[in-house]
Structures are given as structure tokens and as C-alpha cells.
Amino acid sequence: MSQAFVAQNLNSYRTGPDDRGHFGVFGGRFVAETLMPLILDLERHYEAARIDPAFKAELDNLLTHYVGRPSPLYFAERMTEFFRSKAADSGAPGGAKIYFKREDLNHTGAHKINNVLGQILLARRMGKTRIIAETGAGQHGVATATACARFGLDCVVYMGSVDVERQKPNVFRMKLLGAKVVPVESGARTLKDAMNEALRDWVTNVADTFYCIGTAAGPHPYPAMVRDFQCIIGDETRRQMQEAEGRLPDSLFACIGGGSNAIGLFHPFLDDPSIEIYGVEAAGFGLHDKHAASLAGGRPGVLHGNRTYLLMNADGQIEEGHSISAGLDYPGIGPEHSWLKESGRVTYLSATDAEALAAFEQCSKLEGIIPALEPAHALAKVGEIAPQKPRDHLMVVNISGRGDKDIFTVADHLGGM
Amino acid sequence: MRLGRALTAQNAKSMSNASSTRIDRRFKDLAVEGRAALVAFVMAGDPDLAASLDILKALPKAGADVIEVGMPFTDPMADGPAIQAAGLRALAAGTTLAKTLKLVADFRREDQTTPIVLMGYYNPIYVYGVPAFLDAAKESGVDGLIVVDLPPEEDSELCLPALAAGLNFIRLATPTTDDARLPAVLTNTSGFVYYVSITGTTGAATPDFSATARAVERIKRHTGLPVAVGFGVKTAADAAAIAAHADGVVVGSAIVDVLRGSLDAEGRATRDTTPAVARLVADLAEGVRTAARAPA
Ligand SMILES: Cc1ncc(COP(=O)(O)O)c(C=O)c1O
Numbered sequence: 001m002s003q004a005f006v007a008q009n010l011n012s013y014r015t016g017p018d019d020r021g022h023f024g025v026f027g028g029r030f031v032a033e034t035l036m037p038l039i040l041d042l043e044r045h046y047e048a049a050r051i052d053p054a055f056k057a058e059l060d061n062l063l064t065h066y067v068g069r070p071s072p073l074y075f076a077e078r079m080t081e082f083f084r085s086k087a088a089d090s091g092a093p094g095g096a097k098i099y100f101k102r103e104d105l106n107h108t109g110a111h112k113i114n115n116v117l118g119q120i121l122l123a124r125r126m127g128k129t130r131i132i133a134e135t136g137a138g139q140h141g142v143a144t145a146t147a148c149a150r151f152g153l154d155c156v157v158y159m160g161s162v163d164v165e166r167q168k169p170n171v172f173r174m175k176l177l178g179a180k181v182v183p184v185e186s187g188a189r190t191l192k193d194a195m196n197e198a199l200r201d202w203v204t205n206v207a208d209t210f211y212c213i214g215t216a217a218g219p220h221p222y223p224a225m226v227r228d229f230q231c232i233i234g235d236e237t238r239r240q241m242q243e244a245e246g247r248l249p250d251s252l253f254a255c256i257g258g259g260s261n262a263i264g265l266f267h268p269f270l271d272d273p274s275i276e277i278y279g280v281e282a283a284g285f286g287l288h289d290k291h292a293a294s295l296a297g298g299r300p301g302v303l304h305g306n307r308t309y310l311l312m313n314a315d316g317q318i319e320e321g322h323s324i325s326a327g328l329d330y331p332g333i334g335p336e337h338s339w340l341k342e343s344g345r346v347t348y349l350s351a352t353d354a355e356a357l358a359a360f361e362q363c364s365k366l367e368g369i370i371p372a373l374e375p376a377h378a379l380a381k382v383g384e385i386a387p388q389k390p391r392d393h394l395m396v397v398n399i400s401g402r403g404d405k406d407i408f409t410v411a412d413h414l415g416g417m
Numbered sequence: 418m419r420l421g422r423a424l425t426a427q428n429a430k431s432m433s434n435a436s437s438t439r440i441d442r443r444f445k446d447l448a449v450e451g452r453a454a455l456v457a458f459v460m461a462g463d464p465d466l467a468a469s470l471d472i473l474k475a476l477p478k479a480g481a482d483v484i485e486v487g488m489p490f491t492d493p494m495a496d497g498p499a500i501q502a503a504g505l506r507a508l509a510a511g512t513t514l515a516k517t518l519k520l521v522a523d524f525r526r527e528d529q530t531t532p533i534v535l536m537g538y539y540n541p542i543y544v545y546g547v548p549a550f551l552d553a554a555k556e557s558g559v560d561g562l563i564v565v566d567l568p569p570e571e572d573s574e575l576c577l578p579a580l581a582a583g584l585n586f587i588r589l590a591t592p593t594t595d596d597a598r599l600p601a602v603l604t605n606t607s608g609f610v611y612y613v614s615i616t617g618t619t620g621a622a623t624p625d626f627s628a629t630a631r632a633v634e635r636i637k638r639h640t641g642l643p644v645a646v647g648f649g650v651k652t653a654a655d656a657a658a659i660a661a662h663a664d665g666v667v668v669g670s671a672i673v674d675v676l677r678g679s680l681d682a683e684g685r686a687t688r689d690t691t692p693a694v695a696r697l698v699a700d701l702a703e704g705v706r707t708a709a710r711a712p713a
Contacts, residue, residue, distance in 0.1 A: 020570065030539060030566040032495040034591040034616055037598060186501060187491065199494040204617040206593055302540045302566065303492060315513040316544030318491045 021220020026335035073240035110401030118229035123210035136191035137327030138170025140214030145179035215258025216334035219305030230264025259334035282323035283350035292321030372401035453660035458669030462512025468686035480702025488537030525558030561585030620670025653704030660708035
């Protein structure tokens with residue numbers, strides 16, 4: 001079973017999952033029997049689609065003309081200079097050269113659309129007419145509503161009622177796009193509960209419904225499929241950095257909610273051992289307080305169809321995370337990240353609400369780019385590590401989305417904007 | 418890998434066959450009696466552990482033949498609002514997996530014959546530790562397990578160790594489990610097969626009885642195990658309609674709803690809680706007993 005996978009991984013980090021959806025001990029297919037035939041069917045269709053040139057051509061066409069890909073790899077000159085002068089102040093001559101992978105410039109304003117278009121084309125191939133999705137920040141919901149509008153599909157988005165409140169602009173966007181937004185009142189009324197409710201919908205509407213999961217988590221084949229659709233981020237980055245600098249980057253940074261923008265950037269570089277890879281979780285009020293850093297503060301458990309690191313109590317009851325960023329406020333993480341943590345290939349850090357807010361403001365003022373609060377977490381750690389690196393160190397940070405959706409939340413915290 | 422797994426499965430199976438469980442004996446006795454079993458679900462610790470024990474003790478007297486005890490979980494993704502709320506009440510009252518096992522042990526001290534099936538989700542068991550959980554479950558007098566999020570694809574997690582430990586592992590078969598898949602679902606199933614009569618969460622729509630009858634017939638072509646039917650059974654009439662063609666009728670949300678209705682404004686048990694549950698169960702038991710059984 002996973003033997004073959006483990007053996008192969010002595011020389012590659014890119015062969016997972018095995019045929020049962022396992023990344024080491026993580027992943028799997030922990031779903032109710034009603035859903036099992038559906039995810040097996042999905043897996044069959046996905047396996048056929050991914051090697052079908054017509055599927056790839058259709059997706060590529062949309063990514064080019066509808067999404068606006070490739071997204072730029074942008075040299076963040078003033079931020080680079082800022083950290084270099086900070087390094088100089090502390091007596092060190094360093095300061096990495098910082099590049100932004102501009103997923104914020106995609107249609108709908110985040111990386112989520114890359115995955116959604118892949119899944120929606122697959123749903124069409126499978127003859128499904130009704131699409132359901134969960135959303136936290138609303139970016140995945142907006143992307144799904146957008147693709148459903150584009151293809152004339154029914155769209156229902158589950159969103160925790162707390163998130164409905166803190167991400168109002170996105171709720172309005174989804175409605176404008178013709179989607180039905182269902183506020184979820186169970187549990188903590190955030191992303192985890194939205195996912196439960198979406199699964200309950202899927203168990204009920206098995207014949208016509210496709211569940212479009214928004215991150216690299218859930219039962220197999222979702223973690224691998226979502227990753228594959230997001231790998232365009234890392235594939236483009238490789239090419240673009242070669243063009244810009246004639247070589248590969250030295251380090252990569254991405255924020256982690258469920259882990260899709262991060263795995264999309266990281267995966268194409270996992271087998272380049274000299275490249276440092278950093279995932280940044282949400283430390284909320286701090287790791288000793290309420291947070292959403294499953295790898296830093298959780299343990300392996302089983303939720304939402306896969307085994308992965310989870311925030312939970314001693315009895316295995318899932319605990320509510322907290323993050324200022326709705327998109328990172330999830331008590332789990334995609335299973336491949338759990339495996340990459342245990343294998344040591346990726347270094348996982350965390351940034352608090354306060355650190356993310358500071359980085360949000362700093363990026364806006366230094367670069368004229370208002371990032372989403374999610375990638376502001378990655379920027380917070382860039383600010384710590386970039387000054388320590390030499391000047392020829394090429395650092396890439398995934399700006400997974402733009403910050404328009406967050407301006408009210410930020411205004412609440414910073415006051416008097 | 419396939420070979421290794423099949424062998425373990427077979428070992429596990431013959432081990433559990435060697436000693437028949439309370440579940441096996443109960444269904445055998447009822448077959449002789451010529452009627453279906455009433456399988457009653459209650460959530461452990463709802464609304465608190467003392468009330469829960471009182472209810473459990475009342476169930477056999479009211480006519481429940483098999484008891485399913487829910488293990489509360491924060492994220493019950495296959496349950497509807499009634500059982501979700503029951504789980505949250507139980508957790509708020511401090512119920513843990515260890516306390517659920519103790520509840521069963523307390524029940525077992527006075528009742529050696531009524532089969533107890535624990536039903537829930539995998540994470541609390543995984544976190545407790547599978548070997549420790551199986552030891553404690555056996556020790557407490559648990560007879561079988563239903564773990565909603567462990568399909569046959571994950572049998573090595575808990576199903577095979579549970580069978581080896583002499584517990585029944587009861588699997589759900591659903592309307593989406595077609596003939597091609599049924600053998601996989603039935604392979605390591607023991608005790609009985611739980612047919613989920615609808616695609617949906619617990620407590621949702623009332624099933625279409627004729628479709629349910631055909632489904633039971635279909636499953637019986639693949640197995641000699643008893644087939645119980647649940648999800649959406651609410652009244653004595655529903656129970657009678659299902660008992661006419663199945664070996665068992667499972668009622669959960671309807672019982673949990675009656676329980677909730679008996680609580681005071683603060684959600685605490687009242688003097689009427691146990692009697693209210695017992696009245697509904699007696700009514701359902703009557704339905705099961707009056708069912709016109711199709712000739713076997
Ligand atoms: C802009 C942005 N970045 C990141 C995330 C987190 O998701 P993931 O970790 O799957 O990339 C979200 C989720 O809503 C998001 O909107």
C-alpha cells in the first residue's frame with residue numbers, strides 16, 4: 001500500500017498520494033458510505049480528464065482569456081529596499097530580493113479561481129448541473145459563483161454566519177453572480193461548519209450535485225486534484241524566475257489556510273533541495289491563546305474525509321480556531337502539508353493577527369498593493385527573514401489574493417481610516 | 418498488499434464468528450419469534466450522563482431490542498439538526514468517550530442481554546487509541562460499532578481490529594451502494610447490516626417504503642446477515658411498514674426530538690424526560706410487533 005509511496009519518496013517528494021489517497025499516514029477517504037461511490041466516481045473522471053489533451057486545452061484557454069494568466073512575477077523593489085535598509089541598520093549588509101507572485105491580479109481577485117475552473121470543467125464532463133461549495137473568506141465562494149455564472153450552472157455556497165458578517169462584500173458579489181448563499185448557524189459558524197453543511201448537502205443530493213472543495217483538503221482525490229489545479233502557480237513561477245534572473249528562486253513563502261495556494265506554489269519546487277520553503281499559518285491572538293495554526297498547535301486526527309493535523313481537545317473534539325483572516329480560520333490543514341511537515345521538507349511558521357495587520361499596512365504603503373489578510377501572514381514572516389538573507393537571495397511570496405474584501409475588517413482594527 | 422489484507426480480514430472474521438455476540442443472539446431469537454427488532458438510538462450524555470443512564474435502563478422495558486448509543490462529536494457530518502443538537506448538549510454536559518464507555522458499563526451491570534452498539538465518528542476513537550478503545554469497549558459490555566466515516570476502504574483502521582477483538586462491526590449500506598459495491602461493503606460486516614433508507618442526513622425525509630423493501634431484498638441476495646433499516650423513521654406506522662420487510666427498524670432522531678421536547682428552558686432533564694422517551698419507544702415497539710411480516 002503506502003510502501004511504494006514511501007520508498008519512492010527517498011528520491012522525490014512529488015509522487016504522492018498513493019492509490020488510496022495517502023501521503024504517508026495522512027490523507028485517505030474517511031467519508032460516509034453514501035459519499036464513497038461518489039468520490040470513487042470523481043476519482044475515475046479526474047484520472048481520465050487529467051490526461052485528456054482536450055480537457056487541458058479547454059482549461060488553459062480559460063486560464064488565459066478568462067482569468068488573465070499567467071499572473072505576473074513582480075519585483076517588489078521598495079519592499080526589498082526597505083528590508084535592506086533595516087538589515088543595514090542592524091549592521092548586516094544583507095536583504096533578500098523579494099518577488100511577489102501576483103495571484104491577486106487573477107479574475108475574482110485570488111488564486112481560488114485556478115482550482116474552481118478545473119473542478120467546474122470536470123463537473124460538466126460528469127454531467128453535473130448543481131454545484132455546491134463551502135467558503136470562509138468568500139474568495140472560493142466568489143470564484144465558484146463566477147464559474148457557475150460563466151457556465152450556467154446552479155450554485156449554492158455554504159458560509160458560516162460569522163463569516164457572512166465579516167466578509168460582506170463577497171456575500172454581495174456571490175449573490176450578484178446568481179449564487180445562493182446559505183449562512184451556516186451550526187458550531188462556531190465559520191469555515192469548518194460550512195464544510196460540514198456542504199457535506200450534508202452532498203449526502204442528500206447525490207445524483208446531480210458536484211462538491212467543489214476550495215482547498216487542498218477533504219477526502220481523496222480532492223487534496224491531489226486541487227493541488228494539481230493550483231500547481232500552475234509554481235510552474236509559472238519557475239519559468240518566470242528563469243526569465244527574470246536566469247535561475248530558480250532560493251526561498252518560497254505562502255500562507256496556509258487549508259493549504260491550496262501554498263501547495264500550488266511549493267509542489268513544483270519540492271525536489272529542488274536547495275530551495276527553502278516556508279508555509280505560514282495563522283497564529284491568531286498567539287499560539288498560547290486562540291489561533292488557527294493546526295501544524296504548530298494541533299495533533300493528527302480525522303476530519304472532513306482525511307487524516308491530518310487538527311486543533312482538538314484531549315477527547316478528539318474539534319476546537320474552534322481563531323484568525324483575523326476568515327480564509328485561514330480552519331482547525332485543519334490539507335494532508336500533504338502534514339506529511340511535508342513530518343518529512344521536514346517544508347518549514348511551517350506562524351504569524352499573529354497583529355503581525356499580519358502590520359504587514360498588510362506595510363505592503364499597501366510600500367508597494368501600492370493591498371494584499372488580502374491571508375497573504376499578509378506570509379508577508380509578516382518575509383519581513384522577519386528577508387533582512388537575514390544575503391542580497392543575492394531570491395525570495396518569492398505568493399500574494400494569494402487582493403485585500404478589497406478585508407478593508408472593513410482592517411478599518412475596524414486600525415480605526416479611523 | 419491485497420493478499421495480506423484479505424488474510425487478516427478472514428482471520429478477523431472467523432474469530433468473531435467463533436463467539437457469537439449479544440447482537441447475533443438477539444436477532445436469532447427474534448427470527449424465531451417471527452418479528453423485526455426495534456433498534457433505539459440515544460446520544461450518550463444527552464442531556465447529562467445521569468439522565469442518559471436512566472433512559473438507557475428504561476429502553477429495554479419499553480420494548481427496545483437493541484440500543485445504539487451515540488458517541489457525541491463536534492462535527493457530525495452525516496447527521497441532521499436533531500442529532501447534531503443532541504451531540505452538542507451531551508458535550509456541553511461534559512460527555513467524553515471515556516464517560517460514554519462508563520455509561521455502557523453502568524448499564525451492563527443490570528442488563529446482561531440487551532445488545533449495545535456504539536455509533537459515531539472516528540476521530541474521538543482514533544485520539545483515544547484504537548487498541549485501548551477496543552479493550553475498554555469490550556470491558557464495558559459493548560457489542561458492536563457503527564463508525565459513520567469509516568468505509569470499507571479504511572478497514573485496516575478499526576474494522577479489522579474490532580472484529581479480531583470479538584466486536585461486531587456494523588456497516589451502513591445506502592441507496593448509492595450498488596450491486597457492484599455491495600460485496601465490498603458486506604465483506605467485513607458482522608452483527609447486522611444497517612440500510613440507510615434515504616440519501617441524506619439523519620432525521621430527514623421519510624423513506625419510500627416500497628423502495629426500501631426492494632433494497633432490503635437486494636442486500637439479502639448478497640448476505641445472510643439481518644438487515645435493519647433506519648433514517649427518517651418517525652412513527653409507529655413507519656416502524657410497522659418497515660418491520661414488514663426488514664429484520665430491524667432503527668429510530669434515532671424521533672427519539673432525540675421527544676427527549677429535547679421534555680427538557681426545561683435551560684435544557685435540563687425533567688421528571689418527564691425518561692417517561693416521554695419510554696412512551697415513544699413503547700409505541701414504536703408496538704408498531705414493530707403488529708407489522709404484517711412478509712413470509713420469509
Ligand atoms: C486570498 C486567500 N489566500 C489564502 C486563502 C487560504 O486558503 P488556502 O490555504 O487553501 O490557499 C484564502 C481562503 O479563503 C484566500 O482567500
